[in-house]
Amino acid sequence: MKKVYIIVSILFFSLMTFAQSGTQFMDNRPWQEVLQRAQRENKLIFVDCYTSWCGPCKQLSTQVFPQEKMGEYLNSRFVNAKYDVEKGEGLTVGKQYDKEIKVFPTMLILTAQGEIIHKVSGCRPVDELIAAIEEGLQGNTIYNLKKEYDKGNREWSFIQKYLNLLETAVERKEYEKVAREYASRFPVDSLLNQDIWNIVGKFVIQTPFSPEFRFVIEHIDDLDSKGLVNRYQLECKLSEEMGFAVNSIYLVSNKTHSEDTLVMLQEKIDYLRTLLKKPVKGFPTSLAELSLSESKIKQDVNQLYERLCVLVECGFTDRDILLANMLKYLAQNLNNKAHLKRCIDIAEYLKDISSKTSWVQEGFDEAIALANQKLGSKK
Incomplete structure (x- = not known):
């Protein structure tokens, strides 16, 4: 004891x-x-x-x-x-x-x-925290450097110091603003320069409709060979952002039938299609989803039905919510009995292999119910 x-x-x-x-x-x-x-x-x-x-x-x-x-x-x-x-x-x-x-x-x-x-x-x-505090005590603060930046200092050594401090302070918006403004002074192929890529690379791959995003897609081999990127991670990120862009087109088309808006959406579809044909991981799935949205925007129900059948048969079934919504749209607008029955079969198949979350399952159930209701009224 x-x-x-x-x-x-x-x-x-x-x-x-x-x-x-x-x-x-x-x-x-x-x-x-x-x-x-x-x-x-x-x-x-x-x-x-x-x-x-x-x-x-x-x-x-x-x-x-x-x-x-x-x-x-x-x-x-x-x-x-x-x-x-x-x-x-x-x-x-x-x-x-x-x-x-x-x-x-x-x-x-x-x-x-x-x-x-x-x-x-x-x-x-400890050592890193002390060093960060010392930077401020020596006058290298984001507040002092912002004043110098606003006066027009664009020397590379100064920009590096300012960006480092903004990162230390987790001032993400200001960091992106300064990084983009600095990189914009140079032609787009400056993205192949390590210094430029290091400060703006993570931002330019978030904007699919920008020339920088297109440049990255067209020069993945160059970025990879220079050791500027992890190719797998880069392609995953590009694919993710493309998926968001394709989905946004679908969501906007659901909210409006304005001719001007639909023309604008078609222009975006044509632009994204040229990029999605590049050999990048995940792009074929987004291209398939884009084709569905295009048919819906054109209100071409038969084309949408044919495309959806082909894509499901080929295994392009990654985005559950999109497919469920497309099936609901078809159930509401198709008049062919055989096509309606086929939509029910597809919905039941996708429901079985899809996420088991309630809203996904409910989406397929709703499509099945709408198609059955339509078939019942045709007896």
Whole structure:
């Protein structure tokens, strides 16, 4: 028993020593107390803004801030405060700095008067966090660099520094804006330059109707051979974005019968078809779905029926909701008994092999019910 007591005492003492050697926080204390202490001690303020449900926040709290090196750095330079910004005094702090707190955790560096100097977002190792804070203390803050950017500085070394800080602060919209503006100064084939690709590659593959997206599709081999991309991951992303574009055409066609809109949709279909003929993973499925949407937009029921039958027979059955909706449309508009019966067979087959989620199953059930109702009225 005595040995157990000694072991427990040693563990308790070790934990207490570890906690005391780490970062010392004013934990959810009134904000005015923090400001007054900072002014009295002539220190800057370091604020950890967190929430109770944030995993990275807990990681910072339990693995990073308690470390001796982190404590030595922060305790000597700052009055440290932490706030759950969803309750108590944290609500006041969160509201005051709501434009800066966009993700969790966000760490703010403030003057003793509460003016923002710098911010760092996300959980990161001790050395990396200290380096990110030091950048701000040396004047390399997103606020200072934004002023310089707005004055027209477009030197590559400056742009790199600014983008790195925007990434550190998780300012995604501003990062994309600056990256796109910088890349737009060069011809589209500059995407084959590693520096340009590194800053804008992840954005240009999200916009299927842009010239950059088309360039990427037409130069996958070049991007791959230069080692700029993981070809498999790139093709998966291109296919995903194409799928969204094709689906958006279908959704818009459901909402309007305006001739101008339908003409615009047909132009988009013609454009996407040229891209979807490229040998990219997943493109054949999107091309098949595009052909269905085209028939529906043209209100060519027989063509839609024939295309859907062929595509199902060929195994293009990936998008359950789209197929269910196409079958419902056919059930409502077909007049041929044999075709209606075939739609029922297809719906039952797809229901059996599709996702078992309720709305998918209900979609096929509705198509079957509509077709049976139509057949019943024809007896």
